[in-house]
Amino acid sequence: MTNYITYSEAILEGFKYLLDNHKDVFVIGQGLWSPWYVGNTMRDLDKLYGKKRIIDTPVSENAVTGAAIGASLCGSKPIVVHPRMDFMLYAMDPIINQAAKWSYMFGGKANPQVTIRSIVNRGGEQGAQHSQILHSLFAHIPGLRVVMPYSVLDARDLLISSVLCKDPVIFIDDRWLYDEKDESKEVEKLNLEEVTSRKVLEGNDITIISSGYSTKISKNAIKIFNEANKNYSIELIDLRVINPINYDLILKSICKTKRFIVVDGGWKTCGLASEIISSVVEKLDPNILLSKPINLSLKNCPAPSANVLEREYYLSEQDIVSLLKRELLDS
Amino acid sequence: MVSNRYLDDLINPEKNQNTFNLNSISKKDCEDLYRKLTFIREVEFKIAEERKNGEIGGPVHLAAGQEAIPVGISYHLNKNDYIFGAHRSHAHILALGSSLKGLFAEILGRSTGLSKGYGGSMHLIDKSVGFMGSVPIVAGTISLAVGAGFAISQKNTNSVSIAYIGDGGVEEGVFHESLNLASINNLPVIFVVENNLFSSHMDIKKRQPSSFTSRFAKANLINHKIIDGNNIIEVINASKDIIKETRENKKPWLIEAFTYRWFGHVDWREDIDVGTNRCRKSLNNWKLRCPIKRLKESLIEENIMDQSILDNIRTEIIDEINNTWEIALQEPFPEKNDLLKNIYFEKK
Known part of the structure; x- marks a missing residue:
């Protein structure tokens, strides 16, 4: 009998x-x-491992994050948990000024082996300060590794490899993925430095590049599109690590399909999708492309509260299906 | 209870110019303290001079006048302790016994410097003496020192963690978060506020409703002691008990040590005209409260060492500093292709 885990x-x-x-x-x-x-x-981690190893804290994101970084310099391997990315903004100094730069500014003589887990928690009319996904902001910073698991097993195995990696890692998981299920397997020991993007679906006509929850809706959209249009095959690449990004698989795929869409759940301006499109057109001859690259990101506005506005704001499978129709059927 | 008179005198530059009672310190240690204080003072003077004449490319924040605090605290520390500094940390790292050549080479941007030329004066590290790092974001390492307290608590050793902070640093929110976090978790962290009464150009009286920052320790139920940071014997005696107790009881402490810097906030100038309430008269008075002058006079007064021996020691130290500077000047610069190294961990 197969065991499934969420x-x-x-x-x-x-x-x-x-x-x-x-x-x-x-x-x-x-x-x-x-x-x-x-x-x-x-x-129940506190019950299993004790309150000395599972430490609940005062409402002090800045000091708590700094303390984890400090402990990592003294032989511990701490994981800081931020239940919402919005609240983690209080911790930008320790993350960006300290953790990200510690190795560099001391010539590699120390390395903060710390994992900063940030949970994306949005929707449900929570509004502007309870809905943000700021992965692009962290991916901008040299010295941070930024991990965004989409698959169930990645959620576990990339968490483990993040904590065992000698660099500061921002590990971003998404509540909208919590009920995803997959077949349970043994832990796969990964070296985070070597983790690159992964092909989720094989295809020839267009490439979609995404990460985290955006990979889920892209996969669903491809299924919906293919139900009506069986003659097209679409390649889906899940980034997994968004800083630093290894482009090998992405470039190989686009050289084959000659069209690509980047789907990203963050804002469009200076966002991850913009970065990928610019890197791709820098790295290959844009003349091979049959159409312009497409950036499907959030509109440049804060998250609204009213449900009717939320539905306008967040990306949906239907947005992706429409783009696929436009690119493949109407062109 | 500490008397109000004592506290008032601590921030009054016309007071506390007296000599010390040296009964608690051996003759050998007296000489050692004089050497350490003089060494740090003369290093800072050398750096000031070389910055002024353009040999040093980046900003330097000098601790001349404040030497007794790190020398006194470091007297009771060992390499298993964790010490974090800030922008004005030459004295912190030298008091722990780090390499002068490493410091000079770093300030000169050489690849053999303490931070291999990636840090300069404001980013120093020497884990071999317990110095975990200094950074110029004010209050940036306070929470890191609390984190060292967590690491000590996880490993259950008897190390302590030291967070050096200035009176400006206590104005950052993270200082309060850190005190609260250390207190509620019983962490062996000692917050050392070197209160030199100025943040950059601005007098503490214009920034805070009280000149005594230890009031924040009270608010977090952290034990604290207020001392004359220019009295090396007082620093040694106070920190001895506090460090011992912190090792044993695993509870944070705060030491507030009053002092004054001889140079302005940054570089070699005295900056008596750019600040608020920083004037020639108070600088001169604070120079009469100099920890080295007072120790020297005490040593002579108590017939422990005489003037000529003390002067000879100083001359020896200056010669050594000048020689080390010349050696550091010969050290190599980083290679151009070092630019993209050490962003992430690299195997040695």
């Missing part, structure tokens, strides 16, 4: 694996003693 259970498995196998790992952040905060992804 995305949120996979994260929980990742924590347990790390805490069982690495005694220098500890976890710190708001809400860790309450399942209400972080869902099933950390359920």
